[in-house]
Structure formats: C-alpha cells, structure tokens
Amino acid sequence: MTRKVIFFNPIYKNKVWGGECWVFSAHTNGQSVVRNGEFKGKTLGELWEENREIFGNISGEKFPLLVKIIDAKEDLSVQVHPTDEYAKKHENEEFGKTECWYILDCGIDAKMVLGINAESKEELDSMIDKGKWADLLQTISIEKGDFFYVPSGTVHALKSGTLVLEIQQNSDTTYRLYDYDRTDEDGNLRELHVKKSKDVIEVPYLNKQPIPIVENVDGMTKIKFIESLYFTVEKYEVKNRVDLINKKPFMLMSVIEGKGVLKVEDMKYPIEKGEHLMLSSEVDNYTLEGAISIIVSYL
16 A cells, blocks of 8 residues: 555755755656655655656656746746757757746735747847847736746756746756856856757747646545646635545646645545645555645556
8 A cells, every 4th residue: 555655755956046846856956756655765756766666667768747836036047948959969868847836925916027029039039139028028927826837948047035846757957048147156157058048939829728627526626727738737726625536657746735634445544735746656545634635647
C-alpha cells in the first residue's frame, strides 16, 4: 500500500528575486525525496529508473514533469524557453520548456508579462536591440485563482508579490531576455541570453490560452485547465466526499486549500494545504473527503 500513495519532501532554492520550492522534481539540479513508505529516502529520479511499474511502465529517459511553487518577492526577469527541438540541438537537453501557472496568491492590481507586441522577426529584433521594452512587452492583470498556459517561445515574467504553482516539462533551461539591469550578490549584471531568446521567441505572439472545462460531480467540482501534449492540469474542489477512479500512469497532487482525508482501500492519509503527493498507477480507486482544493497534474 505504501507504494500507492507517495509523499515527497521538496527542494528549496533561493533566488535574487525571491525563492522556489521544487515539490515534484527528478531534475539533476534538485530531486524530490520520498518521505514515507517502502520508497522512503529515494529520489523521484531513482523511482523513475528503478520502479517504472508504479508509473504504468510508460517510456521515456527522464521523468517528464517538474512542479514548483514560485514566490516572487521582486519582479522576475523577462524570459523565454526553448522548444524540445531547440533544446536538444543547442543545450543537449531532452526537453524544452512548456509550462503553466496557477496563481495561488497575488497583490491587488497584480500584473505579469505575457506575450509581445512585435508583428515580425525584424520588428522584434529592432525593439530588443533598441531596448524598447515598454513597447515590446504585453502586460496583463492577474488575480488569485487564474490559470495561464505558457508554451515554449512565449515571452513572460512574473512580477513582485505573486505566488504561483508552476507545472512544466522537466527542464531548467531559461533564456533571460531582459533583467532590469539587476546585479547578483557579487555586483555583476546577471547573464542575458539575447541571441538564443531571439531564436526561440514565437512572433507574432498568438494567445493560446485554453478555455477551462467545468464538471460538477457529487461532492466535487472539477475544472480542467489544460490538456496538452506535455501535461494535463485540473483543479479538484472537494465539498464533502467524492469517490474517484484512477486510469492514469501517475497523478501529482498539490493541496492548495483546506484539509481532508485521502482514502485508498483500507488506508487513510490526512492531507492539508501544503502537502504534495503522488498516486501511482497501482491505485485503481480512491476517495477524497473534506473541504479541500487540489491541483492535479498528469500526462
């Protein structure tokens, strides 16, 4: 049973602008560690290599997803991520980086950068070279509970006072386009990746935000935010009790509000805000009880 519901200890990373908590990671730059049961002490990467059966024996050299909490105390750099093809050719990485954000919290009148105003590659290059950032960057308003899809090639930046749950491909490749002339702890300007950014920015920007699909079932509202080649992300808003069937190779669950109980067969697992757990492929049926909201991600 202890190989069916697996809780993880996250990795914390300090940044110039705030911090990140990698809650599900099999990346070489930081791996989540199992804290319960049969696999206690193993990393997620080790599970992927040695116990592929709990992931439904799906193929792939690397675990495909990486889930973070991003705490932006200051504005993040304006950045863009490569496609799989570009990452393989230029970074020797298996994955590019398509990601999505669920806004856990933000200040009043909060905003973020998402997209550009350039209509051609020539206009894009000219605006970057001349530093016309106010003209180039699209800034939008955000609220707690918003969801945003950020495909590779999309220029983006979180701003100060924003707390985000990020689901992404298993990649740590980021190209900084602009960083407000900030310096690091040694007083040096942070490295930019202007040429590579120009290479991968999709222009013109096409708004690819999905329309959420809301389904009401007894005891729960399910909101499907995105279903893509890279991940599916849903929100479970449990009101009291719901019985569910699992047909996925794995399900990553991040509890974002409330507390309750997860039941699998004769086992009960108390869960509350801040918990991060995985249901393995060996879970067929499960029950959620309580007043609780969970972000669920899977392939």
